[in-house]
Amino acid sequence: MPRTEPQGIDGGDSFLSMRGPGGATRSWRRFLPRPLRSPLLPSPALADSPGRYGRRCRVGMAFASAEKGAAAAAAAAGVSVTEGEGKLPKLVLTSAHGSEAEIYLYGGCITSWKVAKDKDLLFVRPDAVFNKKKPISGGAPHCFPQFGPGPMQQHGFARNMDWSIAESQSEDGNPIVTLELKDGPYSRSMWDFSFQALYKIILREKSLSTELIITNTDTKPSSFNTALHTYFRASVTAASVKGLKGCKTLNKDPDPKNPLEGKEERDIVTFPGFVDCIYLNAPSEVILDNGLGDTISIQNTNWSDAVLWNPYLQMEACYRDFVCVENAKIGNVQLEPKQSWVAKQILSVA
Numbered sequence: 001m002p003r004t005e006p007q008g009i010d011g012g013d014s015f016l017s018m019r020g021p022g023g024a025t026r027s028w029r030r031f032l033p034r035p036l037r038s039p040l041l042p043s044p045a046l047a048d049s050p051g052r053y054g055r056r057c058r059v060g061m062a063f064a065s066a067e068k069g070a071a072a073a074a075a076a077a078g079v080s081v082t083e084g085e086g087k088l089p090k091l092v093l094t095s096a097h098g099s100e101a102e103i104y105l106y107g108g109c110i111t112s113w114k115v116a117k118d119k120d121l122l123f124v125r126p127d128a129v130f131n132k133k134k135p136i137s138g139g140a141p142h143c144f145p146q147f148g149p150g151p152m153q154q155h156g157f158a159r160n161m162d163w164s165i166a167e168s169q170s171e172d173g174n175p176i177v178t179l180e181l182k183d184g185p186y187s188r189s190m191w192d193f194s195f196q197a198l199y200k201i202i203l204r205e206k207s208l209s210t211e212l213i214i215t216n217t218d219t220k221p222s223s224f225n226t227a228l229h230t231y232f233r234a235s236v237t238a239a240s241v242k243g244l245k246g247c248k249t250l251n252k253d254p255d256p257k258n259p260l261e262g263k264e265e266r267d268i269v270t271f272p273g274f275v276d277c278i279y280l281n282a283p284s285e286v287i288l289d290n291g292l293g294d295t296i297s298i299q300n301t302n303w304s305d306a307v308l309w310n311p312y313l314q315m316e317a318c319y320r321d322f323v324c325v326e327n328a329k330i331g332n333v334q335l336e337p338k339q340s341w342v343a344k345q346i347l348s349v350a
C-alpha cells in the first residue's frame, strides 16, 4: 500500500473571539490562504499562552513542519496537539465538563472518547499500528469513498491519509475542531476526482457529535459510498443493539462480496458469534448496551444505513472486547460538481 504524502496545514490563520447569545464565549481559528502565515511558526495565540498550552506546544515543536503547523492550529480552548503513538500528531479535546476525546490526523480517526476519567467508550485493537503503513485499526475510522471491498482497497483511502485542521473553536467550554481532507496524487491513483471532506467534531459533557460534509470540487460528477467504522469498547457476550427490528439486511457472512438479503426480526440484536451485517434504511437512533454498564445512543441524520460487525475467532485476541456499530451510506451518493453531501452522528450517554 503506497505511503501517504505528508499534507500539513495549507494556510495562515486568523484568530477571532466573540460573545454569543446568553453571554456564551465563543472563539475560533479559521485558516486563510498560505501567504498570510508560515506554517512553521507557532501562532501568536500559542506563544502568548504558555500556561495552558505550553507543554503540549513544546511537544508539538519537536514534530516535522506539517505537525508544527498542526500544533499552531489547535489554539482554541480545550484543543491541543500532542505526540501520539508512533509520534503521529494527535489532537486532544478536553471539555470544561470533564469529557475527553483524542483524534489522529492520520485517517481523521477519533481513537478515544471518555465522559468519565479512565473509562474509554471507544476501542483500539491491540494489533493497531501507528506507522501510516496501515489505517489505524480501531476508534472511528472513515470508510470513504468506498465501504468494504470493491474496485479500490478495502474501505477506500480516507483512513490512510493525513487530514489537516481547518478550524478549531470552543463554545460554552465544548471544544470543536473541523478536519479537512482533499484529493492528492494518492487518492487520485484510486479515485480520479477532486473533492473536499470536512469533518467537524464537537465534544460535549456527555456526547460526541460529528458532521461529515463531502463536496465534489471537480468539474465532473462523482459518486461514493461511506461509513464511520466505529469500534465501541464492549463485553461481546453481554452487548446488544436495539432499534434495528424490521430493517432489510444484507448479511456479509459468509461472503462479503455477495451479501444475503434478509430482514431483522429481533428487537435486540446480540453478538453470539461472527457478525457482519448491513441494515438498510436504519432508524435515526439505535441504542447500544455495551455490556459494561453503559447505554450509548447512536443518533444520525442522513447516515441512512447501519452495519454491525464482530470478527469473533478471526480476531481471537480482542473480539471479546469490542463491537462495531457503524453508521453507513451503502447506496452510491451521486454528486454533481459543487454539490455536497452532509451526514451527522451523535454518540451520547445518559
Ligand SMILES: O=P(O)(O)OC[C@H]1O[C@@H](O)[C@H](O)[C@@H](O)[C@@H]1O
Pocket: 137, 148, 154, 155, 229, 252, 256, 276, 277, 307, 309, 326
Ligand atoms: O479490518 P478492516 O479493513 O478494518 O475491516 C473490518 C470490517 O469492517 C466492517 O465494516 C465490514 O463490514 C467487514 O466486512 C470488515 O471485515
